[in-house]
Amino acid sequence: MFFGSSAPCARFSLATATGPVRAPGALLRVLLAALLAFASVAHSQAIQPLPFKNHAEKVRFQHLTRQLRCLVCQDESIADSDAELARDLRLDVFQQMQAGRSDKQIKQYLVARYSDFVLYDPPLQANTLLLWFGPLLILLAGAAVVVIAIRRRSRDAGITAQPPAGQAPTDNEDDW
Amino acid sequence: MSRSLPLFGFLLLVALFGFGIWWNTRHDPNEVPSPLINKPAPAFVLPLLDDPAQTVSKAGLLGKPYLLNVFASWCFACGEEHPTLMAEGSQLGVMLIGYDYKDAPDDAKNWLREHGNPYRMVVADRPGRTAIDFGVYGAPESFLIDAKGVIRYKHIGPITPEVIAKELKPAIAALQKESP
Structure with a gap:
């Protein structure tokens, strides 16, 4: 109820706390700094490719993450979502794949934590x-x-x- | 009889529609029920926010029930919840432990200085890895964990005086009845 059904992602929204801005010069500097900070954030997100061993592994990863629901933005899969949790879960899935766990084991692992809701296809x-x-x-x-x-x-x-x-x-x- | 059948069907749909509205005013459709209720809490070892050299583990906390409150300085709803914890946190009858989720330590410390610190201790999970084991998908969330380390109750979203009176207090009372 509290978070509103229209914007479940708001729960994860980042605080945008900027101090009081006094002079136009300061405003410009703050804007530039914000722009740079945003660019660097966007950049660091963009260049975070997971080190896949081969194409087949990448395809398997993409196939698997598309079947898993992001718990924050619930209309998106963890493959699509920009939410921080989705990024954490993608990394988690990747590491489990590296550890040699099967798709079924990875799904069971997530279901044990987030219930069947994490699966797009209800069992x-x-x-x-x-x-x-x-x-x-x-x-x-x-x-x-x-x-x-x-x-x-x-x-x-x-x-x-x-x-x-x-x-x-x-x-x-x-x-x- | 057959003439009133469409009307009957229509009324059935109206009733279903009304029930849907009624249900959604009482339940958050985005809430993901935790499968961990009445299951052992995941084992964890987390550093203290104030002194990262010291760690707190699940094993170390066994023996006494506690309420683990997931919060973060970036979380807006946590700010709404905080006054309630400040006012009633010490009267819950269980230890209140803060769980700082995906937060910069300095931000969290400043936030607690500004808003007050209702917690007996605060553990920090900056990477959010342990939070996945707990099935955390946002903040605030709260877990009531009993003396044996079993998760007995979870609340998703801000704790309000109403939640404390209607859900948390009865759940804590049930724990105290088991092991006085």
């Missing part, structure tokens, strides 16, 4: 049965309603199609 288990098969149930219910409605209608049509008593059968014209 098929007792408490997700409704999630997986609920749509099918609704589809079947809808189909049942349609079948019953059609049967009832055709039965009613069958009754009215009966020639009323006293009328010649030859008058029974096809309405279709």
Whole structure:
């Protein structure tokens, strides 16, 4: 509730505390310093390539991190997110890969800490049965309603199609 | 009967919609429930914020329950939570330990000087590695850990007087009933 559902990332927003600015010259200097600081931050983030041994390892890493949800910006995977936690988790996943752990082990490791929520694909288990098969149930219910409605209608049509008593059968014209 | 069926379906959808709104006013849809509740807290060894040469470990804290409060100087919501901890932290009945998360030590020290220090001790996790073991995904978060080192309760977001009265106090009372 508190953080608001629209901006979950706000919880991780960095404080932008700048002191009082007195003179225009100081303002310019502060702006330049801020710009430089920002550039250096952006730079240090940009040049932090993980030392993959080969292309296959890189592909595996990208495939795996795309299946894992960032807990901060929850609409993003840890492969996409800029949140600090996502960066930490990417490094963690990478180090575990280096240590020779399988994708399944790494996922279990994260699920043990952050629950199934960390997986983009909910696993098929007792408490997700409704999630997986609920749509099918609704589809079947809808189909049942349609079948019953059609049967009832055709039965009613069958009754009215009966020639009323006293009328010649030859008058029974096809309405279709 | 069949004529009222669409109306019935519509009312069902309205009820579902209303329930969704009601539910979301009481629950944070972004909250990730911790799978660590009633499980042993992860083993950790962390330096003290004030004296990094000294470390605090999970094993060293066994024997007494404590409330581990994850905070950071960069965290806005922690500033909102802080007055509550200052006012009620000492009356909780458990030791309040600060967990400085991904923070520059000087920033954290200044922040505590400015806002006051409600903690018996403050451990620092600058890289945030131990926090992953705790399933921390932001600040503030608070973990109630019992004398055996088991996580008994977790609160995500700022602790408010209401949270203390409705959740934390009962959870602490349950601990004290077990081991007086």
